[in-house]
Amino acid sequence: MVGAVRRVGPPVSVLTLVCLVLSVLAATAPAEAAKDPRLTRAVYVDPTTASARAAVKDKRYAPIGSRAQAFWLTEGYPASKVASVAAEYADRARRAKRTPLLAVYAITGRDCGQHSAGGLNPTQYKAWVDQVAKGLRGRYAMVVLEPDALALLGACSGQGDRTALLRYATRSLARAGVWVYIDAGHSRWITPQDMAKRLVSAGVRDARGLATNTSNFRPTSEERTYGAAVVAELAKLGVKGKRYVVDTSRNGAAKPVTPGVWCNPPAARLGHTPTIVDRNGLDAYLWVKRPGESDGQCEGGPNAGTWWPTGARRLLAR
Numbered sequence: 589m590v591g592a593v594r595r596v597g598p599p600v601s602v603l604t605l606v607c608l609v610l611s612v613l614a615a616t617a618p619a620e621a622a623k624d625p626r627l628t629r630a631v632y633v634d635p636t637t638a639s640a641r642a643a644v645k646d647k648r649y650a651p652i653g654s655r656a657q658a659f660w661l662t663e664g665y666p667a668s669k670v671a672s673v674a675a676e677y678a679d680r681a682r683r684a685k686r687t688p689l690l691a692v693y694a695i696t697g698r699d700c701g702q703h704s705a706g707g708l709n710p711t712q713y714k715a716w717v718d719q720v721a722k723g724l725r726g727r728y729a730m731v732v733l734e735p736d737a738l739a740l741l742g743a744c745s746g747q748g749d750r751t752a753l754l755r756y757a758t759r760s761l762a763r764a765g766v767w768v769y770i771d772a773g774h775s776r777w778i779t780p781q782d783m784a785k786r787l788v789s790a791g792v793r794d795a796r797g798l799a800t801n802t803s804n805f806r807p808t809s810e811e812r813t814y815g816a817a818v819v820a821e822l823a824k825l826g827v828k829g830k831r832y833v834v835d836t837s838r839n840g841a842a843k844p845v846t847p848g849v850w851c852n853p854p855a856a857r858l859g860h861t862p863t864i865v866d867r868n869g870l871d872a873y874l875w876v877k878r879p880g881e882s883d884g885q886c887e888g889g890p891n892a893g894t895w896w897p898t899g900a901r902r903l904l905a906r
Contacts, residue, residue: 632681638895674723739773755791784821
């Protein structure tokens with residue numbers, strides 16, 4: 589019969605046809621992206637920190653020296669060297685199959701001339717942060733960007749266009765594959781509504797999210813509430829899906845440190861162990877501030893950033 593269709597095999601069942609389609613789709617669709625290693629690997633424990641070296645000589649300091657802490661990049665590492673410094677640190681973390689955590693801390697007008705005054709001028713800062721990004725490119729790093737910078741926005745002169753500088757830094761680092769957490773102060777400093785607006789101006793759209801409690805002492809539960817509230821306020825502003833981290837390096841006191849006290853408070857204690865969480869918007873508890881390093885010349889402490897055994901023993905309640 590003209591036009592008849594000739595069968596060349598047994599009829600194909602519906603189930604067989606469905607399986608065939610699914611197999612074709614599986615073969616042609618892109619493979620599901622593997623989970624980012626920053627959500628599965630612990631943060632790198634750097635054996636070269638002052639606390640790690642102290643723990644080798646005195647085991648009392650092991651609860652500090654054996655924990656992951658941030659590597660701080662400041663203008664003390666010039667633009668000509670900071671890329672190699674960042675890369676060397678991140679590569680050590682990679683070889684250990686751990687995540688490199690850094691704090692970037694060199695913005696113009698940093699700290700309003702207080703305990704760690706300094707920073708680079710705007711032109712220098714952009715060139716410098718580009719070198720940081722170069723050193724971290726493709727190395728699956730996490731960066732807490734410019735502690736206190738947004739909380740101190742407008743608090744003193746000489747800051748330049750700070751939000752523009754933060755936008756530049758965030759974008760430069762994010763393009764290198766870095767997870768950027770822009771510092772958002774803490775729960776007793778700036779309201780979630782105001783901080784969300786500042787974060788948007790600072791380029792949080794390009795960031796992984798925000799960091800809270802850096803170098804401070806507010807309780808973890810309070811900071812989780814604050815971090816979640818800022819994320820919710822960002823969503824109201826059209827910036828959805830952002831995450832946060834909490835610095836728990838010194839917030840473990842049974843009775844919280846008095847708000848506003850920031851320089852070596854004797855009552856401070858070690859907080860929650862650094863941990864990747866990846867739940868309910870919280871990426872991790874981190875030790876961004878290095879416990880046992882002084883905030884400055886107060887309460888008997890040495891210069892800021894100096895290892896201080898007395899302060900370390902206080903944190904250990906010893």
